[in-house]
Amino acid sequence: MLGILKARLFQGHRTIKFPDGPAPELPDKFAGRPQIECSKCPSDCGKQCVDICPTGAFAASNDDAITPSIDMGKCLFCRACSNACKNNAVSFGRTYQLSAVKREDLVVKNNDTSERVVRNKKVCDLFGRSLKLRQVSAGGCNACEADTNVLNTLAWDLGRFGIQFVASPRHADGLLVTGPVSQNMREALLKTYEAVASPKIVIAVGSCAISGGPYRGQKESCNGVDTILPVDLFIPGCPPHPLTILDGLLRLIGKL
Amino acid sequence: MKCFIDISNGETAKLSDVPQLSSNDFRKIIIDEVAQGSRLSALFGHLLPGGKVLIYAVLAQKETASLLLLSSPVDGKYPALTPDCEQAHLFEREIAEQYGVFPEGHPWLKPVRFPPAGRSVEDLFGLLPGNNQCGVMDYFKMAGEEIHEVAVGPVHAGIIEPGHFRFQCHGEIVHHLEISLGYQHRGIERALLGGPDKRSIHYAETLAGDTTVGHGLAYSRILESLSKCKVSARAQVIRGVAQELERIANHIGDLGALAGDIGFLPTMSYCGRIRGDVLNMTAVLCGNRFSRGLIRPGGVGFDIDAKCIENLLKKLETVRMESESAVDLLWTTPSVLARFEGVGQITSAVCSKLGLVGVAARACGEAMDVRQDFPYGIFRFSHIPLSTWSTGDVFARAFVRWLEVQRSIAFIREQLESLPDGDVMAPIGKLAPSRIAVSMREGWRGEICHVAITGENGKFVGYKVVDASFHNWFGLAYAMRQQQISDFPLCNKSFNLSYCGFDL
Numbered sequence: 001m002l003g004i005l006k007a008r009l010f011q012g013h014r015t016i017k018f019p020d021g022p023a024p025e026l027p028d029k030f031a032g033r034p035q036i037e038c039s040k041c042p043s044d045c046g047k048q049c050v051d052i053c054p055t056g057a058f059a060a061s062n063d064d065a066i067t068p069s070i071d072m073g074k075c076l077f078c079r080a081c082s083n084a085c086k087n088n089a090v091s092f093g094r095t096y097q098l099s100a101v102k103r104e105d106l107v108v109k110n111n112d113t114s115e116r117v118v119r120n121k122k123v124c125d126l127f128g129r130s131l132k133l134r135q136v137s138a139g140g141c142n143a144c145e146a147d148t149n150v151l152n153t154l155a156w157d158l159g160r161f162g163i164q165f166v167a168s169p170r171h172a173d174g175l176l177v178t179g180p181v182s183q184n185m186r187e188a189l190l191k192t193y194e195a196v197a198s199p200k201i202v203i204a205v206g207s208c209a210i211s212g213g214p215y216r217g218q219k220e221s222c223n224g225v226d227t228i229l230p231v232d233l234f235i236p237g238c239p240p241h242p243l244t245i246l247d248g249l250l251r252l253i254g255k256l
Numbered sequence: 257m258k259c260f261i262d263i264s265n266g267e268t269a270k271l272s273d274v275p276q277l278s279s280n281d282f283r284k285i286i287i288d289e290v291a292q293g294s295r296l297s298a299l300f301g302h303l304l305p306g307g308k309v310l311i312y313a314v315l316a317q318k319e320t321a322s323l324l325l326l327s328s329p330v331d332g333k334y335p336a337l338t339p340d341c342e343q344a345h346l347f348e349r350e351i352a353e354q355y356g357v358f359p360e361g362h363p364w365l366k367p368v369r370f371p372p373a374g375r376s377v378e379d380l381f382g383l384l385p386g387n388n389q390c391g392v393m394d395y396f397k398m399a400g401e402e403i404h405e406v407a408v409g410p411v412h413a414g415i416i417e418p419g420h421f422r423f424q425c426h427g428e429i430v431h432h433l434e435i436s437l438g439y440q441h442r443g444i445e446r447a448l449l450g451g452p453d454k455r456s457i458h459y460a461e462t463l464a465g466d467t468t469v470g471h472g473l474a475y476s477r478i479l480e481s482l483s484k485c486k487v488s489a490r491a492q493v494i495r496g497v498a499q500e501l502e503r504i505a506n507h508i509g510d511l512g513a514l515a516g517d518i519g520f521l522p523t524m525s526y527c528g529r530i531r532g533d534v535l536n537m538t539a540v541l542c543g544n545r546f547s548r549g550l551i552r553p554g555g556v557g558f559d560i561d562a563k564c565i566e567n568l569l570k571k572l573e574t575v576r577m578e579s580e581s582a583v584d585l586l587w588t589t590p591s592v593l594a595r596f597e598g599v600g601q602i603t604s605a606v607c608s609k610l611g612l613v614g615v616a617a618r619a620c621g622e623a624m625d626v627r628q629d630f631p632y633g634i635f636r637f638s639h640i641p642l643s644t645w646s647t648g649d650v651f652a653r654a655f656v657r658w659l660e661v662q663r664s665i666a667f668i669r670e671q672l673e674s675l676p677d678g679d680v681m682a683p684i685g686k687l688a689p690s691r692i693a694v695s696m697r698e699g700w701r702g703e704i705c706h707v708a709i710t711g712e713n714g715k716f717v718g719y720k721v722v723d724a725s726f727h728n729w730f731g732l733a734y735a736m737r738q739q740q741i742s743d744f745p746l747c748n749k750s751f752n753l754s755y756c757g758f759d760l
Contacts, residue, residue: 003588004522007581011526027536029543029558054454076458078549135415139440141465141756142417143546146509149415150535153528167413183372184390184439184759185418188410214458220372220443238548239465242532 015157019256023096023243030241031077031092034070038110040089041068049081049090055207055216072098072236073106073210073224099235099248103226106210106234118251120232123201127173128253130162133203134172134196138189139221140179143239144206148176150242158246161255169193174201174232180208180215181222193229201232203252205245210234259285260315262322265630266477268693271709274325276310279335282328287340289315289324295611295624297323297696297705299337299347300720301355304329309355312720314694314707318629323694336362343611346726352380366393369438369759391420391436398424398431406741410439417755423741430744433736435729440759448719452479452553452687461548464723464757469495469502470699471721471757472551474706477632477695479553482687482710487633489676491555496634497568497671498538498547498556500664503700504575505534507615507657510752511583514654517746518595526582530575537571540564555681565672572672576665583658596651600735600747603648612731614702614724615660616751618644619652626698640667653750687714699724701754723757 016024026032049068050058057074058081061067070081070090082090100106100116137145151158152165166172169192181189193202204225207213212223225231235248250256259277263269277285290296298314308329315324328334336359337344348359350368356379359365367381370390381393391410398405404425410418418439424432444459460475461468473495480487487495512527535545542550542558549557560568586592602612607620617624625642627635643659645652687710695706702724709718732751736744 004585007522007526007585010581011578014529027539027543028564029541030539031543031549052454054458076548077544078458080454134411136411137415137417137440137755139442139756140417141462142754143462143465143468143548145415145417146466147545150528150532152415153532154525155529155532165415169411179440180442182440182442182759184370184441185410187389188418188439192411208462214455214462215442215447218443218447220441220446239546241545 014155016155018243019250026094026096026241026243030094030096031079033093033095033098034072034075034108035091035093035113036068036070036108036110037089038068040087042087045087048084052080052084054078054080055211055214067110069107069109071107071211073103073234074207074213074216075236076207076213076238078238096241096244097247098237098240098244099233099251101233101252103231103234106236118233118248119254120252123232123252124254126199127201128255131174131253132164132166132172133174133176134169134192135165135176135178136189136192138177138179138185138225139182139215140206140208144178144209147239147242148178148205148245151246156242156246161250163249163253169195170197172196172200174203176203176205177209177225178205180212181225181228183220183222186222186228190228202229203233203235203249204231205235206240207236207238210236213238260324260326262317262320262324263694264321265323265626265694265696266481266632268481268688268691269325271690271692274312274327274692277326277328279328279330282311282313282326283335283337285326286313286315286337286344289317290341290343293318294324296341296343296347297703298707298720298722299344299351300707301351301357302709302718303355309357311351312707314705316630316696318624321630323630323696325692325694330357333358333360335360338362338364342609346730356380367438369441371438371441371443390438393436395422395434395436396424396432400426402426419755423744425741428740428742430736430739430741433733435733437729437755437758440756442756442760444760445719445721449716451716457552461551463721463760464725464754465546466506467502467699467701467704467723467754467757468547469499469551470697470704472547473499473633474695474697474704476551476553477697478693478706478708479684479687481693481695482691482708483685485554485682485684487555487682488678488680490678491680492634493671493675494541494556494560494680495551496638497668498541498550500668501534501538502547504661504664505531505538506700507661508534508579510657510749511586511654513749513752514596514650514746515586515592517749518592520586520589520592523582523585526578530579530582533571533575537568537575540568540571552681554684555679557681559680560675565675569669569672572665572668579661586654593651595746596654597647597649599650599743600739600750601647601649602731602735604646606734607648607731610731610734611727613727614698615653615656616702616728616731618642619656620648621646626696626703630696632697634671638667638671640664650746650750689714701725701752702728721760723754725753725758728753729758
């Protein structure tokens, strides 16, 4: 008993102050929102950024000028493109706010630093004070799952925002889905969705859940959640930092 | 005639040098070798042009630190190994499912992953193309008065991957647990064929996302050995540090979760946070909490500077002190020990029969660790003491984790304080054609084995992945026998196996 109290004193109170205080420190090498500066692209560029991208997130059309764009929904944030670009036209910044409610808002274009609208009035009205989510891993690799789970630890204490992960879809207001939706999980995901009472929401976490990620185009997977269910919030990353996930959830329900 | 060739861990052999034996000789050699203490690290099929299937075996012989390779061509059917070598059980089911080869006399022939893409005609289990009803098969059933069946999953409570569990119970007591997986199947082995290409490393990194370093290293070594690439000492050290950080993070997370499963909240709360602190140390190395982008064929994707090392050493000391304070509570609280001791016990005899690996095997007293037995990378020069315990129960699996955490912390400190100079990346050339490469690494769960076969153009024509979970899921089922069903979460967490690492 005394040992437990001694440990309690030693470990201290460690719940982060965010969002009232500063956000937790991000690592120096953090890869956040990508930035493209087309002015640095030479006209005769070999466009290695496009060729080297493992998931086709990097696109460049060559109509009159080069107009590259990065789809954060497909991006693995692996930096193959920024490493390949000799002109420093592509970089990954420190912005961790990456979520979007519209799929097309995940596409980052030239000099694009505009904030995306993430709030959804209907969701705010319905679930702004209490949001119960059922998590479904549908072919996820356990990284997105782990960094979603970390929000339940005392350090992040998701419960203080009225958001809770529940054990049954019958108790839930929505699903948080990870993974590209493997064919073998398709039916279970649909049944879990049906088991949630309406009105309900769906949140796709990670590039697999948004687009299939590295599994895009493989016949064992469905190329993401929005191919079979309506998605209300997209949270990109491979996996997204817990701060990115928390930011997305809080914005969606109007707490940020 | 030579019955097998032997190579070292992480080396290659000419494909034509691997002896092709008759089914009976193949069977006899494997059974004899396993009886003498070798382990069946991999047994897999390889489709030859013309439709014939060649079955390869990789036997890990600890005494000589060598890997024995042998093969046997099969035409439709062959005498199953499983009746005389239990370690082959799941491998033979897998070969039957992937190649339609029938292992005659297999006592437990059922699907493994229900791959939707594999079937072009009705398969051995009567499953038709286009029918992907994962988990639909004949389950073992007990009969009798008051016998009942409990079915759980694929979607179950908590933030956890999907799997299906069938318990045969009499009252609270579980007599048999059958585990049916495959829900996470993403077809990674198939997707790797024709590579390596720009996606391959990402498949390796997401094979089991909590073991990014383990699988990343196994895959990278395959490419390095086939292209004769020499990884610098500096990169080897950074890789070693990353791998041990991955081990510490997961072990501490598991210790916290075990505490949670018995309702001991102090350790659960502290360890949940400390695990995150260790993931943040990984992010100091490469910007990503799961080491994405760090392990690359030829070396590592990021170098570290003096400031980074200082930062890591400082964080490491904090983790050491805080985890000691959090975890020591487990060993000094009688109510915790009462729930850990004697639950989910496996004897060392059962452990070696089933061919368990990693933490689960070391908790049965088996002195087995790839880092020691088949050393690779930095572990050839710097040894981490082996951690074992003999009781084979939840306590042992928890305690071995804690021993490993402490030893990994000491290892990382030692390595960071003496980081050699040099580059961290060496170029990877073209892969040697018509060769077979085997690469084993000790992931935090246990042995990871990758085997690659290259074609005449130096591209992969075969790629086999064996995660520690493939060996160990049956161990969990076995550990549940005669246990209370309410102890399942505790037993399950004490193994903490990967679903996607199994489903591939």
